[in-house]
Amino acid sequence: MTDQTAGDAQEPTSPEPVQRPARHSSTRNTLEWVAVIIGAVLVALLIKTFVVQAFRIPSESMVPTLEMGDRVLVNKLSYDAHDLNRGDVVVFSRPENLPAGPDEPEDLIKRVIGLPGDELLTKDGQLYVNGKLLEEPYLPEGTPTYGIDQTLTVPEGKILVLGDNRENSSDGRVFGPIAEDTIIGRAFMIMWPPGRIGAL
Secondary structure, rough: OOOOOOOOHHHHHHHOOOOHHHHHHHHHHHHHHHHHHHHHHHHHHHHHHHHEEEOOOOOOOOOOOOOOOOOOEEEOOOHHHHHOOEEEEEEEEOOOOOOOOOOOOOOOEEEEEEEOOEEEEEOEEEEOOOOOOOOOOOOOOOOOOOOOOOOOOOOOOOEEOOOOOOOOOHHHHOOOEEEEEEEEEEEEEEEEEEHEEEEE
């Protein structure tokens, strides 16, 4: 019986695989998630600032088109692509001659009725633009419009806006024409509540 000595041949052993510390992998994953979240927030902020923003309807001035509490999407680039159109629903900065009361919003929403150069007049509850009766299919039949008892000419660079709830709306009949550059964008869709989702 022979004893095995240190010089005797031994079976080669495979080197154990090198494992990266779990802490490094976890840190990298965390950093990746943080970068994704920051990127998503930045994209959302850019979209909200320059492209599309949601607005909540604070009053009944646009009933029945918009109910109080509705949320609408507003395209901020709409008028970079095309001109204002009569009938557009727009969000604009509150006019200086209509100061906000407690809990009142700084931005308002109304419908474009008078374009630059238009002459408007109400007579017997009907609205005339440039001497012609204005057809307004978005209003309930028989809705009267009062408050422009003398011909109002819309200046260049301005528009006249009215609420669809003609008998309960502080609009251009109160604060006059507004400057086009105070328009934030065109409301194009009701996004909330679910039962009222649809295009404007």
